[in-house]
Amino acid sequence: MTGKAPLIDPLEHLLGYQLRRASLATLSALSEAYEALDLRLTDAIVLRFVGANPGCNQGEISKALGVRRTNMVPVVSGLVERALVARAAADGRTHALTLTQAGAALHAQIDELAHANEERFFGGFDEETRKVLLRALDTIRARAES
Template sequence: MPMKQGEDLRQLVGYQLQRASLIAERDARRALAPFGLSPAKMTALLLIRDNPGCDQTALGQALGINRSSAMRQVNILEDKGLIERRAGRDARTNALHLTATGEEQIAAMLAAINTADRVLVENLTGEEAALLSAMLERIATPSPRSRPRRRSPQA
């Protein structure tokens, strides 16, 4: 029997976002399972596609993970033959690029994940789904008010 959710939980936007996120994550994992990728690795792949030549530090920042975690993501994607490292802007960096295999497979991966997304919002009208997407983008875009303020030096 499902647990009851009281009014306090139902009113918390963060709680509702988390519930929706868990469902979206589960469905995305199922959609990407045939490709052997997690949603995070698919996100990394798309970021590399959209930012050819980026380095793993920039990738880690975009993913919100540290450099060593980004390196693990890159190693896995490289082992799968989806990306390659090329000479970077200096001797310490590598430029990340999709391989021909990555370019070929990304369309099928996107089709699978887009199907999962459509199922996620199937109870919404097209207008509601577009509005939800726009609102989530606004929530996820930091505003100047949400950035921590620097303390002024004390005299």
């Protein structure tokens, strides 16, 4: 296709398409940053949830993320094996999750990388624009979840 005009993007006017492209760009960059810490994006997200909610369980995290509980089992088990998360008996078969000392240290690095990623992609937006975007995205998620 040398010498030809670039392809016309017939999807460029679709908000959902543009949202997906933007999401892929931001999450890909964040995923690459977490790889330097030997973490997958999912691992980092679970660590952030446990850090923000000490004593939560994997069922609660899976519900908050909108994923199946069975998908959470290998993620949490991997974090426990790496001594980043500790399990403690809560009630019945439920285990309360907390960050270990190593997990808390890694959590701080994850948080720093997440803030840097936010600044890279959204730092040019004023506070009011950020609020509008967050409300719009919250509305989209609510519609998808209802």
